[in-house]
Amino acid sequence: MAELEKIETISKKPELSRDDILFLLSLDDPEDIRYLGGLAYAVKKKYVGNKAYLRGLIEFSNICLKDCLYCGIRRSNNSLERFLMSRQEIIDAAEFACKNRYGSVVLQSGERTDGTFTDFVCGIVKDIKSATDGKLGITLSCGEQSKETYRRFFEAGAHRYLLRIEASDRDLYYKLHPPDRHHDFDTRLSCLEWLKEIGFQVGTGVMVGLPFQTISNLANDLMFIKKIDADMIGLGPYIEHSQTPLYEFRQQLMPRQDRLFLTLKMIAVLRIMMKDINIASATALQAIDGFGRERALKFGANIIMPSLTPGKHRKDYLLYEDKPCIEENRDECKDCLEIRIKMAGDETGYEAWGDSLHFINRNHKNQTYV
Numbered sequence: 153m154a155e156l157e158k159i160e161t162i163s164k165k166p167e168l169s170r171d172d173i174l175f176l177l178s179l180d181d182p183e184d185i186r187y188l189g190g191l192a193y194a195v196k197k198k199y200v201g202n203k204a205y206l207r208g209l210i211e212f213s214n215i216c217l218k219d220c221l222y223c224g225i226r227r228s229n230n231s232l233e234r235f236l237m238s239r240q241e242i243i244d245a246a247e248f249a250c251k252n253r254y255g256s257v258v259l260q261s262g263e264r265t266d267g268t269f270t271d272f273v274c275g276i277v278k279d280i281k282s283a284t285d286g287k288l289g290i291t292l293s294c295g296e297q298s299k300e301t302y303r304r305f306f307e308a309g310a311h312r313y314l315l316r317i318e319a320s321d322r323d324l325y326y327k328l329h330p331p332d333r334h335h336d337f338d339t340r341l342s343c344l345e346w347l348k349e350i351g352f353q354v355g356t357g358v359m360v361g362l363p364f365q366t367i368s369n370l371a372n373d374l375m376f377i378k379k380i381d382a383d384m385i386g387l388g389p390y391i392e393h394s395q396t397p398l399y400e401f402r403q404q405l406m407p408r409q410d411r412l413f414l415t416l417k418m419i420a421v422l423r424i425m426m427k428d429i430n431i432a433s434a435t436a437l438q439a440i441d442g443f444g445r446e447r448a449l450k451f452g453a454n455i456i457m458p459s460l461t462p463g464k465h466r467k468d469y470l471l472y473e474d475k476p477c478i479e480e481n482r483d484e485c486k487d488c489l490e491i492r493i494k495m496a497g498d499e500t501g502y503e504a505w506g507d508s509l510h511f512i513n514r515n516h517k518n519q520t521y522v
């Protein structure tokens with residue numbers, strides 16, 4: 153306790169220093185943490201409103217050429233069936249989104265850079281646009297691609313792209329990825345720059361509670377996100393997966409409950425630092441706490457990503473263990489979410505793209521000065 157005044161003073165500063173961020177991330181009294189969450193929620197309400205916008209998540213392929221040491225669908229995991237949803241299955245999922253008044257979909261997959269795959273992605277983006285009369289906003293999350301490919305995705309009609317930096321500290325990044333040409337920190341940075349240059353609303357983020365990660369790393373992550381001026385953020389707790397090399401370090405991890413609180417603090421501090429961005433409430437939060445995603449809304453998140461992945465593929469898209477809702481279908485997800493958003497005190501932003509106001513404000517500002 154007794155920190156409430158200091159928390160409030162910091163939250164009102166126009167710029168948070170590294171020490172301020174460290175102080176907020178280190179809060180451990182539940183009352184202090186709740187207070188921080190309340191301040192972040194007030195910022196969210198004032199700057200972006202209390203609507204939670206929906207992004208129907210279509211995890212359309214688990215085929216991946218990368219071997220990230222934390223991820224359950226990494227190339228070297230042979231214990232799952234690899235799939236690529238058909239064009240028709242993907243269109244069906246998008247039509248479901250449209251019919252149920254979701255404003256947007258996220259097409260997410262493992263990373264492939266071959267022409268067959270990138271052509272396929274361009275094709276489905278165009279097909280979704282025409283099948284839904286351009287109503288659905290489309291976010292892509294298909295990993296690192298060439299600048300030319302990103303441009304083709306954009307021209308096909310995708311307007312947002314999610315590419316988490318995963319860890320903004322170069323040394324930590326290389327502890328989480330094997331040392332080969334597929335896992336190059338500088339390439340990932342370049343991708344984020346290209347996406348921005350091309351005109352995407354750019355989303356990034358990190359995992360919280362990774363082995364080897366410190367509070368200082370996390371403070372730097374938040375400063376990195378601010379520095380690159382991201383429009384959207386997806387950050388969620390790291391959750392171990394037994395079929396991955398990082399599993400070996402599970403004894404070093406903080407308890408899952410602590411990872412949840414640390415993630416909530418990260419969300420709250422980010423909302424205070426970057427008032428008009430979109431912040432997703434990561435599904436991984438729900439793997440720790442049945443109400444993890446609603447708690448994130450109360451700490452400043454404003455985007456929810458209900459799964460539209462067909463039930464038969466969900467068990468093969470386990471990035472981490474204990475992924476929630478793998479037995480549900482998309483109708484159940486829809487009903488469940490509406491209730492959950494209401495419980496958090498928010499409204500559901502139906503039939504709206506819910507674009508990042510940060511992106512809109514930045515472009516508006518640029519136009520004024522050009």
Ligand code: SAH
Nearest residue numbers: 222223261262263295316389390391471472
């Ligand atoms: N292949 C693309 C998108 C799919 S992975 C990419 O890597 O960008 C989507 C996100 O899942 C990753 O960015 C990573 O942050 C998250 N993820 C992977 N393994 C995870 C784990 N074990 N715990 C929590 N999140 C994980």
Ligand code: SF4
Nearest residue numbers: 216218220223226262
């Ligand atoms: Fe592939 Fe993405 Fe998983 Fe890395 S995090 S192994 S790129 S799906």
